[in-house]
Amino acid sequence: MSEMLPRDGAPPLDEYVPSQARVLETRELAPGIRHFILEFVDPGLNKAFSFCSGQFLQVSLLGIGEAPISICSPPTKSDTFELCVREAGNLTRALHRLRPGDTLWVRGPYGQGFPLAEMAGRDLVFVGGGIGLAPLRSAIDCAVCLNEEFGELTVLYGARNPENLLFTDEYDSWRQQGRVEVIVDEAPPEWQGRTGMITALFDVVELKPANTSVLICGPPVMFSFVLGRLKELGFEDKDIFISLERHMRCGVGKCEHCVVESFYTCRQGPVLSIDQIRGISSALR
């Protein structure tokens, strides 16, 4: 195994040292969820930074800690990048206190995103639940921007209640390129839209399984229902892509936290096709 010892090789770059980024804008999207528009403090890095929809960054505040967060802006937007952060612990609580001009630290991008290039010429269906819309928004905006590359776009989105719906001010622009259907679990009487399970949305859209790729991100509890419905409709496992939630700590396949049987979610995921994870009993819980 001596050939694997990197003694004579060039020193590798230190993955674990983050780069500083500055908050340009931030707003509350929904209760407990904030949206950030950021740029790297180092202009060179800002120019060089590139990623794919579905990839994530390790975001940190010095002295508090680090957590994986998906990029929610499209790769087609080159001068800034955006994050959507749900308040869930110490770090995210502190991130929520940041205001324009403040800085945070990021490293990445990490993981495999949605293989949009391989989906060229096909219809795309985005199925999002809750904050799962954040990484999908990156892919939706990318597909909208490159709309001639794809067939029809359909966004199916469900949230707990109307006030939890994310990016509501953007649906109209998505509708110019495709269809957006929204549903909530529960709603006050004045809610004009649909209520129920996200699977109900498959009854109001017409999909062509043979030439459609599906991109899913949401809470694990949503997966089995959505996958069951897609199977009924005749979708093949190879055409369904899902973003798995795990706690990626290192992002580079070393710390072992995000492993699902033989997959490092951080390296081979978080986006995997159902084909790839077939037979892995613990992948979709």
Place this chain on the structure above:
Amino acid sequence: MNSRESENQEIPGLAGVQAIPELLAWLRGISARQRLYIPADKGGNRIFEEFGLSDGPVLNQLQERTVLPVKKLFLPPSEILFDFSHEVIRPPAEPEDIVVFGLHVCELSADSLLTANMANDRPDFPYLSRRDRGLTIGVTCQRSPGCFCEKTGHDHVSPGSFDLFLDLGEPGRPRLLAGSDAGRELAAAAPFVLEEAAQEITAPPASNPERWPLESLPERIHDSFGAVMWDELAARCLGCGNCTIVCPLCYCFYTRDETELDPAMGRRLRLWDSCQLLAFARVAGGHNFREARSERIWYRFSHKFMRTQQTFGAPGCSGCGACFHFCPVGIDPRQVIAGVLEVTKKSYEE
């Protein structure tokens, strides 16, 4: 350390040929130039300790395993990834050159595999920069109680896996074998004739040399998921994580920020973690992907005999037996693998 007692010890395989004082003098010479770690006695246990700090290196007990493997020197239980002060990040001090004496064959093999893992895909800089400054001197072991490297295939190492190797295999004929240029330099004042390590070094044969069917183990471990045997193990296991701490091939970690009284100053630390602990697979919001202890035990074995085997062609278990030796309830990997082979027997023998 210079006590008469330590100088009068006899080293199995070396007795009557070379005096201990000469070996000690060589090691002392090395330690005068760089940090040298060597198995030492700590309350009846062996630990790798800096030469000169302990009462005496236990040269006559080199066959006994140390409590913590050599990984503790290259992947320390706690290390600084970087310091920060008012939004300025500073890298930690450059690692020091070190020499470690007394690694067994299985540990040299594990060290190579751990290094390959850390170098794979996206290289782990903190580990590799430290490992790159480490020299290893292997020594023939006499086999520690409960070890089983013959079952895992980690019972031999290539010359590229060590810098020097003190071969005590043939009683009365010690050989010092060189595996690298750095090793040759280190051997300059050694009281042994230096030879080139031409071929693989093998551990002393075991009484029960039956190798596990490593090729088929990935699939068999996979198929054993959910089997009752894992529940039975979970009923015994205390979930303490000891097995992962003493394992030369376990390297799970987490990071934590530590601050001064002024919270703008501090450091990001990397610390050993254990997949056997309940919180290991918990995500934001509280959902735990491996709530059941039986699943966590299965994951440990699947990492070693499925994932590592598939990626590197060798299992992530050196066969040193430390996990068994230091397990408070005596969970023995030999019995676990025997269990896996048993529950998957039907499908593999048809």
